[in-house]
Amino acid sequence: MKKEFLLFLAIFFSFFSKAEDNLFKKxxxxxxxxxxxxALAYFDSLIDVxxxxxxxxxxxxxxxxxxxxxALAIVEYERGLKINPKDIDIVYNLKVCxxxxxxxxxxxxxxxxxxxxxxxxxxxxxxxxxxxxxxxxILLIISLIVSINRTDNKLKIFKTFLSIIISISLxxxxxxxxxxxxxxxxxxxxxxxxxRSAPSAESSVQFTIHSGTKxxxxxxxxxxxxxxxxxxxxxxxxxxxxxxx
Numbered sequence: 001m002k003k004e005f006l007l008f009l010a011i012f013f014s015f016f017s018k019a020e021d022n023l024f025k026k027x028x029x030x031x032x033x034x035x036x037x038x039a040l041a042y043f044d045s046l047i048d049v050x051x052x053x054x055x056x057x058x059x060x061x062x063x064x065x066x067x068x069x070x071a072l073a074i075v076e077y078e079r080g081l082k083i084n085p086k087d088i089d090i091v092y093n094l095k096v097c098x099x100x101x102x103x104x105x106x107x108x109x110x111x112x113x114x115x116x117x118x119x120x121x122x123x124x125x126x127x128x129x130x131x132x133x134x135x136x137x138i139l140l141i142i143s144l145i146v147s148i149n150r151t152d153n154k155l156k157i158f159k160t161f162l163s164i165i166i167s168i169s170l171x172x173x174x175x176x177x178x179x180x181x182x183x184x185x186x187x188x189x190x191x192x193x194x195x196r197s198a199p200s201a202e203s204s205v206q207f208t209i210h211s212g213t214k215x216x217x218x219x220x221x222x223x224x225x226x227x228x229x230x231x232x233x234x235x236x237x238x239x240x241x242x243x244x245x
Contacts, residue, residue: 020051027059036063052127054084061093071189071211071243073097078187078214078245083127102210107230126176133169136162184217186227186242195235199224206235215242 027042043060046053057080064073077094080087140162147155191211196203199221209215209229218234219226225242228234 020046020049023049023051024056031059031063034066036066039063052083054080054087054090056080057083058087058090058093061090061097065093065097070097070100071187074212074214075187075243075245078185082245083125085125097212101212103213103229105213105229105231126173129169129173129176133166133173136166136169140166185245186215186217186225187245188213188215188241189243190241193237193241195227195233195237197235199226199236203236207233214245217242217244 023042023046027039027046030036030039030042040060040063043056043063046056057076061073061076061080064070064076074094074097077090077097080090081094084090140159143155143159143162147159188209188211193209194205195207195209197206213229215227215229217225217227220239221236223239224236225239226234226236227242
């Protein structure tokens with residue numbers, strides 16, 4: 001029973017890994033040939049089947065950049081950084097894109113504890129914690145199956161260790177998820193977007209921002225979002241003017 005279960009797991013992961021590799025390879029081939037729309041279709045297919053990889057978003061960002069879609073390129077690079085905050089290629093390309101944004105906004109300093117928490121998740125993203133949880137759970141299930149016909153102190157210690165790792169990882173993962181939901185960010189997709197004083201097209205214009213600028217979503221009323229930018233200014237704009245990261 002134990003061997004059959006392990007064999008099933010090996011075949012299961014091998015099948016999906018091979019399918020994902022084929023989709024990624026085809027997408028890369030289309031990108032190299034200059035067919036960026038077809039490349040995007042293959043990279044989107046990978047995401048549709050549940051693949052989570054900073055490399056996929058990196059390649060999508062490159063496609064959009066080649067298609068002169070600055071806002072969409074920034075969205076993909078930002079999504080890639082959520083998975084792997086230390087990806088130097090994404091960091092560099094995102095900097096190049098941000099340098100092309102019209103808006104030059106000064107950033108307010110963060111509170112020390114917010115900055116610490118942000119740096120913590122820039123080191124290990126919540127996606128990596130998720131992978132650790134899943135891997136630990138699989139190992140724990142396997143060890144439980146093995147322990148049915150075997151009693152071993154080392155195995156007991158290993159199971160206890162895995163249980164502790166899972167508990168800590170779950171706690172950090174849920175805290176990170178709650179923090180992320182309370183800090184929803186989006187990218188402006190309009191060439192020029194007027195930010196208004198109230199959720200109404202008749203309200204006064206507070207300021208104007210442009211394509212590619214990142215905003216923090218504070219609140220939503222019907223199809224309007226209350227947003228703030230990095231210098232602390234706030235206002236309202238229609239939800240359709242943004243792409244959530």
